[in-house]
Amino acid sequence: MLSFNDLTVADVMTTNPVCLRPDATLADAASTLLSKRLTGAPVVGADESPLTVVSTADLLRAFSADGDTSGVAKQGIATAVQQVPVTIEASMPLTEACERMVRARTHQLLVVDGGRLKGVLSTTDVVRAVACIDDLRKSGRFKTGEVEKT
Amino acid sequence: MPWQQTVESLMTRDVITTPESEPLVTAMETMAEQHVRHVVATDDDGKLSGILSNRDVARATLLNPERKLDLYGITVGQVMTKDPITVAANAPLADAARLMLENRINALPALDGDGGLAGILTSDDLLYALIQAAPPRSPQL
Numbered sequence: 001m002l003s004f005n006d007l008t009v010a011d012v013m014t015t016n017p018v019c020l021r022p023d024a025t026l027a028d029a030a031s032t033l034l035s036k037r038l039t040g041a042p043v044v045g046a047d048e049s050p051l052t053v054v055s056t057a058d059l060l061r062a063f064s065a066d067g068d069t070s071g072v073a074k075q076g077i078a079t080a081v082q083q084v085p086v087t088i089e090a091s092m093p094l095t096e097a098c099e100r101m102v103r104a105r106t107h108q109l110l111v112v113d114g115g116r117l118k119g120v121l122s123t124t125d126v127v128r129a130v131a132c133i134d135d136l137r138k139s140g141r142f143k144t145g146e147v148e149k150t
Numbered sequence: 151m152p153w154q155q156t157v158e159s160l161m162t163r164d165v166i167t168t169p170e171s172e173p174l175v176t177a178m179e180t181m182a183e184q185h186v187r188h189v190v191a192t193d194d195d196g197k198l199s200g201i202l203s204n205r206d207v208a209r210a211t212l213l214n215p216e217r218k219l220d221l222y223g224i225t226v227g228q229v230m231t232k233d234p235i236t237v238a239a240n241a242p243l244a245d246a247a248r249l250m251l252e253n254r255i256n257a258l259p260a261l262d263g264d265g266g267l268a269g270i271l272t273s274d275d276l277l278y279a280l281i282q283a284a285p286p287r288s289p290q291l
Binding site for chain 1: 204207208210212221250251278
């Protein structure tokens, strides 16, 4: 019987996630998050190592702190970021990752392999997995790794 | 962005709602289909009783000591945030931003003068308005 509890992070994570570079401005970050409908995006170095995560809340906090939004928009993302990224491995059971997400109070977990970013697991990925599982369960077509992503 | 602008000038009025008695999986389907991160939960009388976010589905795994998620046995009411923080529709955006940041939440149901649900304001809505007020993004990204 198909079960959410059988899934691993690899089954539902977003591979090739949208990333930001450390020299991006807050305007860049905001435009990226809004246009891609993301709650956050990893910031990666030249070697694809994850440095941190920029979230909508980080940006909102930065813009709220100063009435000069034009000035804030030009600042680098390092001025706004507060999160220490939480990293996991792709083989982790999805339920364990969910627990990690809740305890860390974050919407994104960074999936790493050998120090390099391999994907992102977001709360939206979890919702999508739940929704897809139900459809596939009704059709009886499910097998692990078949969860579709848009 | 003028922080004195009101919540109702920016909020989404067509709020997606779900009965709190609905199975969690049904609400998750709605969220995925509608591409939203929050739905407002209503009680038997159709009144606001909670808010369900995509983070709540992750939190649902903690309900079971074995960390197993019963997608079909859990209702929205069991995992939603009950008595959610709300904002008056005629409140200034500055108040809404402060509520979101202080409480680490990304959405606020907005209430009209009678306490009825008038809309929902998200952190994306606020950020979008802020960016509109800021200069164009730098060309190097």
